[in-house]
Amino acid sequence: xxxxxxxxxxxxxxxxxxxxxxxxxxxxxxxxxxxxxxxxxxxxxxxxxxxxxxxxxxxxxxxxxxxxxxxxxxxxxxxxxxxxxxxxxxxxxxxxxxxxxxxxxxxxxxxxxxxxxxxxxxxxxxxxxxxxxxxxxxxxxxxxxxxxxxxxxxxxxxxxxxxxxxxxxxxxxxxxxxxxxxxxxxxxxxxxxxxxxxxxxxxxxxxxxxxxxxxxxxxxxxxxxxxxxxxxxxxxxxxxxxxxxxxxxxxxxxxxxxxxxxxxxxxxxxxxxxxxxxxxxxxxxxxxxxxxxxxxxxxxxxxxxxxxxxxxxxxxxxxxxxxxxxxxxxxxxxxxxxxxxxxxxxxxxxxxxxxxxxxxxxxxxxxxxxxxxxxxxxxxxxxxxxxxxxxxxxxxxxxxxxxxxxxxxxxxxxxxxxxxxxxxxxxxxxxxxxxxxxxxxxxxxxxxxxxxxxxxxx
Amino acid sequence: xxxxxxxxxxxxxxxxxxxxxxxxxxxxxxxxxxxxxxxxxxxxxxxxxxxxxxxxxxxxxxxxxxxxxxxxxxxxxxxxxxxxxxxxxxxxxxxxxxxxxxxxxxxxxxxxxxxxxxxxxxxxxxxxxxxxxxxxxxxxxxxxxxxxxxxxxxxxxxxxxxxxxxxxxxxxxxxxxxxxxxxxxxxxxxxxxxxxxxxxxxxxxxxxxxxxxxxxxxxxxxxxxxxxxxxxxxxxxxxxxxxxxxxxxxxxxxxxxxxxxxxxxxxxxxxxxxxxxxxxxxxxxxxxxxxxxxxxxxxxxxxxxxxxxxxxxxxxxxxxxxxxxxxxxxxxxxxxxxxxxxxxxxxxxxxxxxxxxxxxxxxxxxxxxxxxxxxxxxxxxxxxxxxxxxxxxxxxxxxxxxxxxxxxxxxxxxxxxxxxxxxxxxxxxxxxxxxxxxxxxxxxxxxxxxxxxxxxxx
Numbered sequence: 046x047x048x049x050x051x052x053x054x055x056x057x058x059x060x061x062x063x064x065x066x067x068x069x070x071x072x073x074x075x076x077x078x079x080x081x082x083x084x085x086x087x088x089x090x091x092x093x094x095x096x097x098x099x100x101x102x103x104x105x106x107x108x109x110x111x112x113x114x115x116x117x118x119x120x121x122x123x124x125x126x127x128x129x130x131x132x133x134x135x136x137x138x139x140x141x142x143x144x145x146x147x148x149x150x151x152x153x154x155x156x157x158x159x160x161x162x163x164x165x166x167x168x169x170x171x172x173x174x175x176x177x178x179x180x181x182x183x184x185x186x187x188x189x190x191x192x193x194x195x196x197x198x199x200x201x202x203x204x205x206x207x208x209x210x211x212x213x214x215x216x217x218x219x220x221x222x223x224x225x226x227x228x229x230x231x232x233x234x235x236x237x238x239x240x241x242x243x244x245x246x247x248x249x250x251x252x253x254x255x256x257x258x259x260x261x262x263x264x265x266x267x268x269x270x271x272x273x274x275x276x277x278x279x280x281x282x283x284x285x286x287x288x289x290x291x292x293x294x295x296x297x298x299x300x301x302x303x304x305x306x307x308x309x310x311x312x313x314x315x316x317x318x319x320x321x322x323x324x325x326x327x328x329x330x331x332x333x334x335x336x337x338x339x340x341x342x343x344x345x346x347x348x349x350x351x352x353x354x355x356x357x358x359x360x361x362x363x364x365x366x367x368x369x370x371x372x373x374x375x376x377x378x379x380x381x382x383x384x385x386x387x388x389x390x391x392x393x394x395x396x397x398x399x400x401x402x403x404x405x406x407x408x409x410x411x412x413x414x415x416x417x418x419x420x421x422x423x424x425x426x427x428x429x430x431x432x433x434x435x436x437x438x439x440x441x442x443x444x445x446x447x448x449x450x451x452x453x454x455x456x457x458x459x460x461x462x463x464x465x466x467x468x469x470x471x472x473x474x475x476x477x478x479x480x481x482x483x484x485x486x487x488x489x490x491x492x493x494x495x496x497x498x499x500x501x502x503x
Numbered sequence: 504x505x506x507x508x509x510x511x512x513x514x515x516x517x518x519x520x521x522x523x524x525x526x527x528x529x530x531x532x533x534x535x536x537x538x539x540x541x542x543x544x545x546x547x548x549x550x551x552x553x554x555x556x557x558x559x560x561x562x563x564x565x566x567x568x569x570x571x572x573x574x575x576x577x578x579x580x581x582x583x584x585x586x587x588x589x590x591x592x593x594x595x596x597x598x599x600x601x602x603x604x605x606x607x608x609x610x611x612x613x614x615x616x617x618x619x620x621x622x623x624x625x626x627x628x629x630x631x632x633x634x635x636x637x638x639x640x641x642x643x644x645x646x647x648x649x650x651x652x653x654x655x656x657x658x659x660x661x662x663x664x665x666x667x668x669x670x671x672x673x674x675x676x677x678x679x680x681x682x683x684x685x686x687x688x689x690x691x692x693x694x695x696x697x698x699x700x701x702x703x704x705x706x707x708x709x710x711x712x713x714x715x716x717x718x719x720x721x722x723x724x725x726x727x728x729x730x731x732x733x734x735x736x737x738x739x740x741x742x743x744x745x746x747x748x749x750x751x752x753x754x755x756x757x758x759x760x761x762x763x764x765x766x767x768x769x770x771x772x773x774x775x776x777x778x779x780x781x782x783x784x785x786x787x788x789x790x791x792x793x794x795x796x797x798x799x800x801x802x803x804x805x806x807x808x809x810x811x812x813x814x815x816x817x818x819x820x821x822x823x824x825x826x827x828x829x830x831x832x833x834x835x836x837x838x839x840x841x842x843x844x845x846x847x848x849x850x851x852x853x854x855x856x857x858x859x860x861x862x863x864x865x866x867x868x869x870x871x872x873x874x875x876x877x878x879x880x881x882x883x884x885x886x887x888x889x890x891x892x893x894x895x896x897x898x899x900x901x902x903x904x905x906x907x908x909x910x911x912x913x914x915x916x917x918x919x920x921x922x923x924x925x926x927x928x929x930x931x932x933x934x935x936x937x938x939x940x941x942x943x944x945x946x947x948x949x950x951x952x953x954x955x956x957x958x959x960x961x
Contacts, residue, residue, distance in 0.1 A: 242719060244719070244820070246818040246820070252783075253783050254781045254782050254783045255781070255782025255783070256782065258781065259903060260803070260805045260807070260831060260833070261700060261702070261833060261901070261902045261903025261904055262798065262901065262902050262903050263780075263781060263798060263902070264798065264803040264805050264833050264902060265744065265788045265789070265797035265798045265801050265803040265833070265902065266776075266781070266786045266787065266788045266794045266797040266798050267781045267783065267786065267787065268783050268784075268785070268786075268787045269787075269805055269806065271806045271807065271808055271809070272736075272740070272805065272806045274733075275732075275733045275736050275737045275806060276737055276742060278730075278733050278737075279733045279734055279736075279737030279738075280737075282730070284734065284856060284857070286723065318724075322721075323712045323713070323716065323721060323724070323725045324712050324713025324714065325710075325711045325712045325713070325725065325726050325858050325859070326726075326857075326858055326859070326860060327726070327857055327858040328724045328725065328726075328858065329724065329725065329726045329727075329856070329857055329858040330723045330724045331723070336724045339723035339724040340720065340721060340722065340723045340724050343723050345718070345722040345723040347718045347722050347727055347730065347820075347822060348727065348729045348730045348733060348812070349718070349729065349812045349813045349814075349819065349820065349821055349822075349823075350729055350809070350811070350812025350813045350814040350823070350826075351729070351808070351809045351812065351814065352814030353808070353814075354806070354807045354808025354809065354829070355807045355808045355829055356807075356808040356809065356810030356811075356827070356829065359866065360704040360829070360831070360866045360867060361807060361829075362702070362704070362805075362807065362831060363807055364805060364807075365807075365808070368808075369814070371812070371813055371814065371818070371819075373718060373818070373820060375718070375719060375722055375723070398742060398787070399742070399784075399785055399787055400783050400784055400785040400786065400787040401783070401784070402784060408817065408818045409818060443719065443720065444719045444720050444721070444722060444723065445717060445719025445720050446719055
């Protein structure tokens with residue numbers, strides 16, 4: 046381990062941290078038009094960093110939104126190619142008054158770097174850059190071929206990168222993707238995420254009367270679209286969390302016994318999860334499944350809101366002419382988003398209450414992603430992670446969805462290593478987002494070590 | 504009928520109309536602070552009109568909101584006292600671009616007077632004033648004792664007048680109240696409204712997690728307050744419109760056979776109601792009751808909206824920490840608002856889904872009001888109405904709620920004659936509000952005739 050690259054990292058880590066602070070000072074908030082120049086400036090920073098790290102063919106790729114940054118180094122014939130992905134855009138910092146230090150003036154307290162984007166994802170994507178720099182400076186070359194694709198729209202849907210990946214399969218061809226945008230299961234515990242749930246996000250729009258009606262004059266005889274949605278959606282899930290849409294569970298693939306066993310050994314406390322993370326009176330859902338199964342390997346249905354009625358202060362006795370519900374489904378491996386959409390469409394059609402018309406609009410539909418933990422790259426990544434952190438790597442899933450992982454799978458045909466260095470309490474998207482400085486340093490060591498081992502193993 | 508008062512009305516009707524136009528030009532929009540002076544100016548106009556009509560003790564009563572106007576004439580010993588109520592405030596005119604003539608520049612087209620407030624309620628309350636003027640000018644005295652109470656907050660909840668009525672029982676003592684703020688069932692058809700539904704308006708607030716959660720990371724195990732409301736409220740009413748809250752129907756008093764029979768003779772077309780008024784695919788509700796029963800004499804439950812989830816454009820995968828539903832009940836005679844609130848409170852308590860806490864807040868609770876059509880004042884009003892319009896008076900109910908009628912009943916112990924001269928298509932609260940000029944003139948005749956007959960009958 047005390048090889049040239051790690052020696053370089055150790056003697057340069059203060060400089061690396063200083064550069065990251067500069068990166069974090071750029072308020073590259075992708076959703077706010079007034080920060081458009083800042084977002085571009087962050088893209089420029091990334092491009093220069095990649096050049097400085099020894100990468101070639103660095104380019105800013107214009108899109109309909111914010112630019113993509115591409116770079117590569119392809120001088121390791123016979124060796125595999127790793128596609129490094131990250132994003133340089135950040136969430137807005139509101140509510141700003143809850144920050145203890147300004148979101149774009151990075152502050153280090155108690156070993157943590159506080160700034161918007163510190164963990165999500167500037168700090169983590171910069172780990173990749175600095176690992177490459179250490180390897181090229183230490184040996185003049187890289188142990189594998191490397192491509193970088195860094196986007197500036199991850200926080201606003203990632204449309205441009207999805208289109209780019211779909212259209213540039215040859216250019217982006219690689220053996221595996223490397224993404225550092227997740228968290229370790231617990232401090233000091235090397236964690237690889239090998240499963241993500243898919244997401245089908247829909248709107249159900251219901252129309253009743255031709256205009257808003259007075260509930261006094263028409264209540265009792267006129268259809269109420271808000272209540273129609275309550276009637277319709279209330280039938281779709283029972284109190285035990287079981288989804289009642291016919292065919293919904295048909296293709297669900299359960300985790301293997303080995304995977305389920307491994308989850309039991311994770312340091313998970315249901316009491317802590319309830320009190321420290323959720324903070325509700327009780328957990329809900331399918332009691333016959335463990336909590337980790339419920340959030341990682343069971344499909345769900347959520348209603349996020351119903352718009353169209355009156356929700357202001359006070360009383361208004363309106364029967365709205367129309368109402369819309371946001372309804373999403375998290376999918377697990379082997380569930381086909383198209384089949385789920387069709388099943389929900391049939392359900393809506395059959396169960397629409399009398400007097401109203403319902404229309405289903407699909408906003409997005411992506412499948413679950415699962416990575417085989419026995420894939421050579423995953424095995425090497427787990428070993429490298431373990432050697433740097435000196436603890437056995439655990440394999441977890443996430444209940445969330447990372448669309449780019451699905452894009453890499455479907456358009457490039459490659460698995461993604463989700464090697465995250467964040468921590469569960471980093472506060473992504475919240476005030477006082479932080480990133481552990483130690484994880485920044487160790488992350489650089491881990492990525493450099495992984496690339497070296499992966500090159501050696503091939 | 505061709506008595507002195509009606510002769511006076513006939514020879515002064517053009518002047519009366521001209522004065523009403525002046526009244527309508529005052530944009531007395533009670534809800535908009537920038538129109539505060541206009542509202543006060545309208546109150547002053549009313550006070551002066553009452554003085555000009557021969558009333559005494561005219562006063563502007565200051566309130567926390569807009570002023571009340573009071574006046575009386577009490578020189579008919581042994582005769583009954585009529586309390587005339589109306590309001591001089593109006594709704595905002597938006598959407599302004601849908602008006603064919605400016606809302607505060609009254610325009611007469613095809614026998615209709617177009618202006619905001621023409622029917623609701625300036626034109627109708629001014630009928631009372633001009634009827635009094637005709638009687639005092641024609642004979643130097645009035646056939647009954649008269650009190651006027653005119654408010655400027657009817658369109659914003661009427662809090663001040665409610666408090667004033669509650670606190671001034673002696674001053675406002677009367678035998679019957681007269682309100683012209685409703686519509687005739689059909690053009691030319693004298694109509695007295697003898698029943699109004701009550702209203703219990705509530706908010707059900709549900710709390711789940713201590714903060715908004717990501718539906719990917721927590722969906723499947725964390726309670727969802729939006730869905731909890733769907734589960735809870737979906738159990739409260741069946742698809743046939745029957746409310747399932749235990750005890751809800753216990754005290755419902757059905758209309759008499761006579762009243763039900765009389766409704767059958769009204770010119771009501773269910774097909775027209777559906778296509779011209781509601782404009783939905785089908786009517787809903789309790790099929791075993793006629794449509795008029797459903798909206799006039801059956802209690803209802805409506806959910807007006809659910810706030811707290813995500814309802815913006817696009818997709819957001821939030822499980823909100825809390826959500827609130829607006830839930831109202833229309834009540835019919837003999838249902839006690841307090842008992843209904845208690846029944847709903849019990850229902851919410853028993854059926855709150857696991858994992859969330861629910862709180863019920865009551866925003867308002869008022870009973871139904873019913874007037875006995877055999878009450879002497881109602882009989883006289885019906886006869887007077889009939890004699891002027893030369894058609895038999897019909898007795899209807901309204902599914903809506905007019906809180907002042909309940910206040911007169913509970914605090915003054917008197918019934919209210921709801922003698923409206925509007926028409927169903929007057930467009931109250933909408934662009935191009937209108938009032939038929941003929942109904943303005945005939946209304947003055949009718950009210951004067953009623954007061955005279957009521958004095959004679961006593």
